[in-house]
Amino acid sequence: MTQTLENLRETPSQTGGPYVHIGCIPSFAGLSQIYPEDLGLKAIGDGAKGERIAITGSVFDGTGWAMRDAMLESWQADAKGNYPGEKGADPKVNGFCRFAADGKTGEFTLHTVKPGAVPGPGGSMQAPHIALWIVARGINIGLQTRIYFEDEDNSADPLLSRIEQRNRVDTLIAKKTGDGQYRFDIRLQGDGETVFLDM
Amino acid sequence: MIDPGRLVPRDRTAHPVPRDPEYKTTVARSPNLPLLSMESTTTEETGPRFGHGLIGALDNNLILNWTKGAAPAVGERILMHGRVMDEFGRPVPNTLVEIWQANAGGRYRHVKDTYFAPLDPNFGGCGRTLTDENGYYEFLTIRPGAYPWPNRGNDWRPMHIHISVFGHSFGQRLITQMYFEGDPLIDRCPIASTIKDRSQLDRLVAPLDMARARPLDYLAYKFDIVLRGRRQTMFENKPAGM
Numbered sequence: 001m002t003q004t005l006e007n008l009r010e011t012p013s014q015t016g017g018p019y020v021h022i023g024c025i026p027s028f029a030g031l032s033q034i035y036p037e038d039l040g041l042k043a044i045g046d047g048a049k050g051e052r053i054a055i056t057g058s059v060f061d062g063t064g065w066a067m068r069d070a071m072l073e074s075w076q077a078d079a080k081g082n083y084p085g086e087k088g089a090d091p092k093v094n095g096f097c098r099f100a101a102d103g104k105t106g107e108f109t110l111h112t113v114k115p116g117a118v119p120g121p122g123g124s125m126q127a128p129h130i131a132l133w134i135v136a137r138g139i140n141i142g143l144q145t146r147i148y149f150e151d152e153d154n155s156a157d158p159l160l161s162r163i164e165q166r167n168r169v170d171t172l173i174a175k176k177t178g179d180g181q182y183r184f185d186i187r188l189q190g191d192g193e194t195v196f197l198d199m
Numbered sequence: 200m201i202d203p204g205r206l207v208p209r210d211r212t213a214h215p216v217p218r219d220p221e222y223k224t225t226v227a228r229s230p231n232l233p234l235l236s237m238e239s240t241t242t243e244e245t246g247p248r249f250g251h252g253l254i255g256a257l258d259n260n261l262i263l264n265w266t267k268g269a270a271p272a273v274g275e276r277i278l279m280h281g282r283v284m285d286e287f288g289r290p291v292p293n294t295l296v297e298i299w300q301a302n303a304g305g306r307y308r309h310v311k312d313t314y315f316a317p318l319d320p321n322f323g324g325c326g327r328t329l330t331d332e333n334g335y336y337e338f339l340t341i342r343p344g345a346y347p348w349p350n351r352g353n354d355w356r357p358m359h360i361h362i363s364v365f366g367h368s369f370g371q372r373l374i375t376q377m378y379f380e381g382d383p384l385i386d387r388c389p390i391a392s393t394i395k396d397r398s399q400l401d402r403l404v405a406p407l408d409m410a411r412a413r414p415l416d417y418l419a420y421k422f423d424i425v426l427r428g429r430r431q432t433m434f435e436n437k438p439a440g441m
Contacts, residue, residue: 008286008425009213012399014376015222015390016361019309023299023325023361029309034264034323036255039295040247062227075246075369083245096247118241131242133372138224140215140393142372144234146242159237189231198209198234199243199370 043097050079050113066106081116215393243370265323274303274341286428290334305344
């Protein structure tokens with residue numbers, strides 16, 4: 001016999017289902033009268049410092065179909081690399097945003113500012129990135145991934161450096177398509193499967 | 200400092216399997232390749248905080264919030280309540296809890312839901328609240344109906360309420376579902392059955408809690424939620440970072 005550990009196990013996840021928008025973005029599901037205001041509609045407020053960017057993409061299932069029902073959440077630092085709530089953080093940056101694939105086209109767009117580099121493990125620096133969390137019907141536990149940027153120096157990023165198959169690093173890097181415009185597609189499985197994280 | 204206080208790595212055996220052919224939609228929507236595991240960083244250890252000022256007075260009352268108090272929703276009135284804690288048993292105060300559900304007939308207020316059960320003109324189907332300083336939360340709502348869904352030949356969802364919880368860091372983010380004690384559809388549900396550890400599935404089944412039920416008004420169900428923990432070293436008698 002040994003002493004007993006008193007730790008608890010995490011509550012198991014379940015899918016958000018096809019109507020996750022009702023709970024998380026009610027105005028998107030046509031329930032705009034219910035709350036004074038939905039939470040997380042904008043990543044930034046007016047006057048946020050830094051480069052304004054728009055990231056557009058789709059979440060593709062294993063058949064190559066752009067999912068119409070995916071909901072995404074993003075979390076990021078401000079332009080100087082401070083997370084909201086940290087000392088010196090830009091008060092106009094919420095850092096958190098909720099957005100959804102369009103019901104007709106399957107495309108999403110995130111409007112925000114480009115984040116700065118943030119500290120990583122052991123005194124390293126992490127290249128600018130935005131954390132993503134993806135839920136939908138058929139996703140039993142939310143999928144974590146990250147958006148990096150092709151016009152930043154990603155060479156020393158500790159997470160990207162851990163990816164053994166270097167051909168997969170590209171799945172985490174948004175491609176520049178114009179001034180302040182990026183493309184970032186997410187592939188749940190198959191060719192070009194996005195690197196998903198367990199962090 | 201011996202330990203920088205990272206998030207406890209997720210025990211994936213506590214969770215559903217990502218791919219389960221009995222729940223058909225998972226087959227094309229689950230990654231084939233392994234996840235990349237790494238110790239959490241500031242990105243995962245920080246997260247959004249929502250202020251009380253953003254939450255309306257009726258936001259956690261699904262019986263009244265759709266009509267702004269004008270008329271109550273149809274159905275069996277229930278109090279859903281519980282506590283949000285982390286893996287170390289510490290309460291998670293001031294964190295956002297959101298719920299959404301079908302109405303008493305098993306119909307969601309959504310353009311894609313075309314089930315025979317009618318919409319209730321007095322029921323929207325979502326609510327939100329912040330936990331108090333000890334991690335407790337509560338919602339007043341109606342018990343949702345079971346409903347059929349297209350999967351295998353004749354699958355029905357047990358009565359359930361969807362729950363979304365934030366915690367204090369983005370890496371704690373969790374969405375789950377609460378089931379009701381005694382519902383025979385739980386054991387037949389391919390979504391509930393994606394959790395292969397029976398003791399873990401049991402933790403999603405809320406017991407009837409007569410101590411919190413109000414005579415001549417509502418029944419109560421208790422649903423506690425445990426989020427990932429964060430290791431912390433004691434620093435000047437206070438947990439680091441608190």
